[in-house]
Amino acid sequence: MEQFFGVLQQTELFENMSREEIRSMLSCLGYHERVYPKNNIIWNTGDIVRSFGIVLDGQAQVLRDDLFGKRNIIAYIMPGGVFGEAFACAGLPESPVSVMAGQTATRVLFLNVEKVLTLCSHACTFHNALIARLVRMLARKNIALNEKIDFLGKRTTREKIGAFLLSSYRRQKSNPFLIEFNRNELADFLSVDRSALSRELSAMKRAGLIDYWKNSFKILDFQKME
Amino acid sequence: MEQFFGVLQQTELFENMSREEIRSMLSCLGYHERVYPKNNIIWNTGDIVRSFGIVLDGQAQVLRDDLFGKRNIIAYIMPGGVFGEAFACAGLPESPVSVMAGQTATRVLFLNVEKVLTLCSHACTFHNALIARLVRMLARKNIALNEKIDFLGKRTTREKIGAFLLSSYRRQKSNPFLIEFNRNELADFLSVDRSALSRELSAMKRAGLIDYWKNSFKILDFQKME
DNA sequence: AATGTGCCGTTGCAATTGCAACAAAACGGG
DNA sequence: CCCGTTTTGTTGCAATTGCAACGGCACATT
Numbered sequence: 288m289e290q291f292f293g294v295l296q297q298t299e300l301f302e303n304m305s306r307e308e309i310r311s312m313l314s315c316l317g318y319h320e321r322v323y324p325k326n327n328i329i330w331n332t333g334d335i336v337r338s339f340g341i342v343l344d345g346q347a348q349v350l351r352d353d354l355f356g357k358r359n360i361i362a363y364i365m366p367g368g369v370f371g372e373a374f375a376c377a378g379l380p381e382s383p384v385s386v387m388a389g390q391t392a393t394r395v396l397f398l399n400v401e402k403v404l405t406l407c408s409h410a411c412t413f414h415n416a417l418i419a420r421l422v423r424m425l426a427r428k429n430i431a432l433n434e435k436i437d438f439l440g441k442r443t444t445r446e447k448i449g450a451f452l453l454s455s456y457r458r459q460k461s462n463p464f465l466i467e468f469n470r471n472e473l474a475d476f477l478s479v480d481r482s483a484l485s486r487e488l489s490a491m492k493r494a495g496l497i498d499y500w501k502n503s504f505k506i507l508d509f510q511k512m513e
Numbered sequence: 514m515e516q517f518f519g520v521l522q523q524t525e526l527f528e529n530m531s532r533e534e535i536r537s538m539l540s541c542l543g544y545h546e547r548v549y550p551k552n553n554i555i556w557n558t559g560d561i562v563r564s565f566g567i568v569l570d571g572q573a574q575v576l577r578d579d580l581f582g583k584r585n586i587i588a589y590i591m592p593g594g595v596f597g598e599a600f601a602c603a604g605l606p607e608s609p610v611s612v613m614a615g616q617t618a619t620r621v622l623f624l625n626v627e628k629v630l631t632l633c634s635h636a637c638t639f640h641n642a643l644i645a646r647l648v649r650m651l652a653r654k655n656i657a658l659n660e661k662i663d664f665l666g667k668r669t670t671r672e673k674i675g676a677f678l679l680s681s682y683r684r685q686k687s688n689p690f691l692i693e694f695n696r697n698e699l700a701d702f703l704s705v706d707r708s709a710l711s712r713e714l715s716a717m718k719r720a721g722l723i724d725y726w727k728n729s730f731k732i733l734d735f736q737k738m739e
Numbered sequence: 740a741a742t743g744t745g746c747c748g749t750t751g752c753a754a755t756t757g758c759a760a761c762a763a764a765a766c767g768g769g
Numbered sequence: 770c771c772c773g774t775t776t777t778g779t780t781g782c783a784a785t786t787g788c789a790a791c792g793g794c795a796c797a798t799t
Contacts, residue, residue: 353739373659376652383656404645418644419630425651426602430609432658433599439665440704442787443755470777478666480757485778487755501765501777513579668757669785696747706787711748713785727747 291343291394297367298341300420304413312413319397323388329395330371330386336379338397339372340364340386345393350385363389369424375400376425439478444487447477449512452497452504463498463505514546517569517620523593524567526646530639538639545623549614555621556597556612562605564623565598566590566612571619576611589615595650601626602651665704670713673703675738678723678730689724689731 292309295301301309319338323329325345330336332352340347347364349371361384364370374382403417434454441447451473455466466473474481491497496512498505506512518535521527527535545564549555551571556562558578566573573590575597587610590596600608629643660680667673677699681692692699700707717723722738724731732738 373652373655376648377656378649378652379656400648404648405641415631418648422602422626422630422644422648422651423604425648425655426599426604429599429651429654429658430603430605432655432662435662436658436665439662442704442706445755469775471775478668480668481777482758482779483756486780489778671785695745697745707747708749708788709786712750715748 291396294343294366295341295396298369299424300341300369300417304416308413312417315414316398316402316417319399320394321397322392322394325388325391325393327388328385329388329393330382330384332383332385333381336371336375336382337401338399339375340370341396341398342366342368342370343394343396345391346389347393347395348387348389350387351383352385358385372421372425373428376421435476438476444477444479444483445491447479448484448487448491449496451477452506453509453512455504456506463503465502466504467502469502514622517622520569520592521567521622524595525650526567526595526643530642534639538643541640542624542628542643545625546620547623548618548620551614551617551619553614554611555614555619556608556610558609558611559607562597562601562608563627564625565601566596567622567624568592568594568596569620569622571617572615573619573621574613574615576613577609578611584611598647598650599654602647661702664702670703670705670709671717672739673705674710674713674717675722677703678732679735679738681730682732689729691728692730693728695728 292306295309296304296306304312320343323345329340329347342364344366346366347368347370348360349362349364350358351361352358362370370386371382371384374384403414403421438447438450438454441450452466456462456464459465468476470485471481474484477484488497488499492499494511496506496508498507518532521535522530522532530538546569549571555566555573568590570592572592573594573596574586575588575590576584577587578584588596596612597608597610600610629640629647664673664676664680667676678692682688682690685691694702696711697707700710703710714723714725718725720737722732722734724733
């Protein structure tokens with residue numbers, strides 16, 4: 288465990304906390320640590336979920352099984368990543384997803400939601416901070432999901448691209464600005480065909496709306512972007 | 514204030530709490546109540562937001578201003594509804610949205626996020642419960658948003674409809690089942706043209722995938738729905 | 740009965756998109 | 770420098786979609 292404190296210090300939940308603080312918090316909360324051999328099930332769809340996981344080593348895959356048992360991967364969780372926090376915190380009777388260890392053995396730290404949310408008798412300072420972090424994490428994910436819905440809700444590819452670029456511009460407050468995706472990833476993120484994305488980007492460049500080179504984009508005509 | 518406890522008891526945050534419990538909690542947390550004349554600004558884009566609001570009476574509109582000041586409405590919040598919880602909890606330096614009182618005077622109860630999250634010295638029982646509710650609310654919204662992204666992320670209208678209907682079916686565990694939208698609202702929700710939705714529903718019925726009458730839908734061929 | 744209104748389905752048409760296949764450019768080793 | 774791989778751009782074509790306009794139906798009002 289001790290050697291994974293570095294990982295914990297990089298998680299949204301524990302960042303900027305000292306090892307001492309994390310140590311005291313974990314001992315106050317109680318936790319549960321386990322290693323899963325590769326491709327082993329961590330959670331099954333339908334399990335009762337009261338804890339969320341933090342990947343310490345290896346990688347976890349979040350899966351959704353369709354009605355006929357075909358699995359598709361929703362997310363890859365790398366070390367430092369958290370999974371299942373929404374399901375655990377929502378108090379669902381059963382988990383709608385499965386989680387599986389990836390291509391290597393995977394070490395997971397579990398925290399029980401009720402224990403996190405119920406202040407211990409010592410009323411330790413850090414416990415309060417942890418709750419605030421958890422809330423902040425959920426809230427930020429909320430905002431990010433809402434933004435994504437904004438993009439996906441646009442009817443045309445051009446509008447999706449426009450909304451995405453404007454949002455990137457607003458976040459970075461500079462023009463030109465860099466985007467964090469390559470074309471393939473951007474197409475996936477906006478849920479459009481890659482070639483259609485490419486075609487539309489070219490058209491927007493030709494029309495003088497934007498200019499770009501690789502991951503650097505510049506908005507030329509703000510008026511026409513929304 | 515006292516006459517609005519009924520409204521509070523219907524909110525996700527306070528439901529199943531007695532008036533006594535709510536009263537003691539509010540006095541422990543402190544709160545801030547204010548009435549806004551119709552169409553008056555409650556928050557402006559860019560304001561520092563540390564509280565979220567609960568609409569007690571009237572209605573609030575959440576707005577996003579684009580780069581040229583044009584406003585569009587993101588959400589209507591009716592009595593009992595909560596707004597701004599994600600922004601307040603995320604600890605953003607400035608609010609990305611405005612909130613405005615609607616067509617009638619609007620009474621809002623504000624709760625400060627830090628006070629909600631920081632346990633008071635009395636360590637009152639209900640305070641803990643309130644935090645758990647807030648977390649649950651954020652987590653459930655998270656799940657709902659994720660599900661919506663699932664729908665919107667499908668490439669074709671048919672796939673969007675299929676995913677939506679399967680989800681409704683799973684939630685109600687019955688076939689046929691009722692959906693909570695009329696055609697217009699469903700088209701908005703899935704972000705497709707109403708007539709295109711109608712056309713595709715007809716095609717799916719003709720193809721023997723589904724049957725429907727008004728708001729009642731029946732899935733006939735599960736295999737082909739996903 | 741006549742009228743108005745809201746909801747839903749249908750259709751023609753133009754525009755957009757996904758798909759598939761290929762070409763060009765960039766990149767990283769050896 | 771060469772070669773294999775990855776990333777990005779292009780294009781033809783069929784299918785899907787948005788848009789606009791219209792008609793039918795149920796329901797409420799007068």
